Amino acid sequence: MVSTKTxxxxxxxxxxxxxxxxxxxxxxEELEEVKQSSAGTFVTKTATLEARQGNPxxxxxxxxxxxxxxxxxxxxxLDYYLNYLLELQDKEPDRTFFLSLVGMSxxxxxxxxxxxxxxxxxxxxxxxxxxxxxxxxxxxxxxxETTDKILSEVFAYFTKPLGIKLPPYFDIVHFDQAAAxxxxxxxxxxxxxxxxxxxxxxEDESVVIRPKNGFGGIGGEYIKPTxxxxxxAFYQRLKPEIQIIGTGGVLTGRDAFEHIxxxxxxxxxxxxxxxxxxxxxxxxxxxxxxxxxxxxxESLEDFRGKLKYxx
Ligand code: SIN
Numbered sequence: 001m002v003s004t005k006t007x008x009x010x011x012x013x014x015x016x017x018x019x020x021x022x023x024x025x026x027x028x029e030e031l032e033e034v035k036q037s038s039a040g041t042f043v044t045k046t047a048t049l050e051a052r053q054g055n056p057x058x059x060x061x062x063x064x065x066x067x068x069x070x071x072x073x074x075x076x077x078l079d080y081y082l083n084y085l086l087e088l089q090d091k092e093p094d095r096t097f098f099l100s101l102v103g104m105s106x107x108x109x110x111x112x113x114x115x116x117x118x119x120x121x122x123x124x125x126x127x128x129x130x131x132x133x134x135x136x137x138x139x140x141x142x143x144x145e146t147t148d149k150i151l152s153e154v155f156a157y158f159t160k161p162l163g164i165k166l167p168p169y170f171d172i173v174h175f176d177q178a179a180a181x182x183x184x185x186x187x188x189x190x191x192x193x194x195x196x197x198x199x200x201x202x203e204d205e206s207v208v209i210r211p212k213n214g215f216g217g218i219g220g221e222y223i224k225p226t227x228x229x230x231x232x233a234f235y236q237r238l239k240p241e242i243q244i245i246g247t248g249g250v251l252t253g254r255d256a257f258e259h260i261x262x263x264x265x266x267x268x269x270x271x272x273x274x275x276x277x278x279x280x281x282x283x284x285x286x287x288x289x290x291x292x293x294x295x296x297x298e299s300l301e302d303f304r305g306k307l308k309y310x311x
Pocket of ligand 1: 022046069070071072073074128130131132133134194195217
């Protein structure tokens with residue numbers, strides 16, 4: 001029997017596939033649709049303390065090899081997602097879900113995380129340190145000093161299972177430096193990667209999204225090699241208690257297989273989910289299971305992290 005079951009921070013999931021924050025997760029209706037699909041769980045849209053409109057439209061554009069977006073963290077505010085999750089965890093006590101969040105300042109991040117800490121929320125929290133799209137706000141995790149400071153402050157009061165969503169890194173020294181910081185903290189997971197920030201896509205003579213004169217985060221097929229490199233680089237460097245969620249460039253079961261081979265315990269789908277809808281979860285799960293069956297693998301543990309090198 002081939003199984004794609006997985007586990008993060010001791011919580012079990014029937015399937016290792018889920019949505020990537022930002023896609024199919026803005027409203028309760030969208031979250032319910034993901035929940036009722038073949039996905040193992042869902043993550044909410046990144047919540048800020050107050051609701052936000054986000055950037056002006058058009059702000060998301062599907063392109064042949066992926067997508068470009070500059071959403072600017074539109075969301076319904078922390079209470080909307082947290083209240084829904086608090087009800088859900090009583091209705092479905094056997095399932096675990098992810099709450100994504102970040103403040104518009106370090107102070108706001110602490111206010112939000114303290115609210116979560118004081119609530120009865122029993123799920124997993126993902127702190128988004130990597131949104132590339134809010135004008136004037138840099139991607140936090142590219143600033144190692146600030147990241148270290150935020151994490152040290154957070155873990156002074158936050159005792160629930162917490163992970164972080166990372167931007168892609170492109171230099172071996174940055175993998176080393178980032179991992180050295182993360183290894184100091186009781187993080188449960190890192191999620192690699194958010195979109196590749198600030199690309200430009202042009203049709204005829206024009207950009208395709210309005211914010212920031214067309215600059216936006218790139219997702220989809222373009223970013224798989226970068227996503228795999230980040231998953232594997234952190235798998236090699238992080239202490240085993242910090243698991244990896246792989247995100248980026250998952251169009252097929254083969255792509256999910258490669259993320260797991262690089263060390264991912266869970267695989268998220270963004271651009272493909274936006275293009276194809278929740279049916280993508282069943283298709284990609286079946287494709288992944290077929291590959292596992294052909295290779296004689298029964299569980300993800302049989303091949304997770306076992307990427308082969310050339311001597
Ligand atoms: C956005 O809302 O701009 C996308 C979220 C993200 O990339 O973290």
